[in-house]
Amino acid sequence: SSGINAEWPLRPGKVKRLKHTKRVLAFYKQNFSFKEPFQILVDGTFCFAALRGKIDLLDQIKKYFNSDIKIITTHCALRELYQLGPAMSGSHKILKKFPRHKCGHENAALEAAECFKVMIGEGNTNHYIIATQDEGTQQYLRSIPGVPVMYISGSTLYLESPSYQKRKKYRLRLCVDTTA
Numbered sequence: 001s002s003g004i005n006a007e008w009p010l011r012p013g014k015v016k017r018l019k020h021t022k023r024v025l026a027f028y029k030q031n032f033s034f035k036e037p038f039q040i041l042v043d044g045t046f047c048f049a050a051l052r053g054k055i056d057l058l059d060q061i062k063k064y065f066n067s068d069i070k071i072i073t074t075h076c077a078l079r080e081l082y083q084l085g086p087a088m089s090g091s092h093k094i095l096k097k098f099p100r101h102k103c104g105h106e107n108a109a110l111e112a113a114e115c116f117k118v119m120i121g122e123g124n125t126n127h128y129i130i131a132t133q134d135e136g137t138q139q140y141l142r143s144i145p146g147v148p149v150m151y152i153s154g155s156t157l158y159l160e161s162p163s164y165q166k167r168k169k170y171r172l173r174l175c176v177d178t179t180a
Helices: 012-030 044-052 057-065 073-082 086-096 112-120 135-142 164-169
Strands: 038-042 069-074 128-131 149-153 156-157
Touching: 012 156, 038 044, 038 057, 044 057, 044 086, 044 149, 057 069, 057 156, 069 073, 069 112, 073 086, 073 112, 112 128, 112 135, 112 149, 135 149
Parallel strands: 038 069, 038 128, 128 149
Antiparallel strands: 149 156
16 A cells, blocks of 8 residues: 555546536536535436446445535435335345435325425525436426436446536536635
């Protein structure tokens, strides 16, 4: 153990993704008052993709954000995975590791997508970053300002940039945080 980070030198693609993430987080900090620790709300589809891509979610998300994070889920997301049966048991075990955020649906659980939509509301006042593979949920969340969407492609994590139309509509620019 010579004290040298085994990750360095980083591959060019990884450096590009880390810079992208830093830029996107700076955008949300500046324009929507996001603060550390970032709250990442995870659903079962994201855990399933992580399992399929052999990704250690906690470790990889910490490395990807390079910031204080808090990965959370909801009772509804856990219940949905449980009801899907043995085929989703691995994803359910991963999701159970994360703290549950009170969603208010403990007695009458909703589908995870509906639960997340209710938690986001109209303005994402709790500053959640949503980690999901559900394309319908992703489409819906893209229409709401101030909702970062995270997904997995293959075995790589991605944090979406806010769309050009959204930045233009709200007259916001993607910026580089010079304080970090």
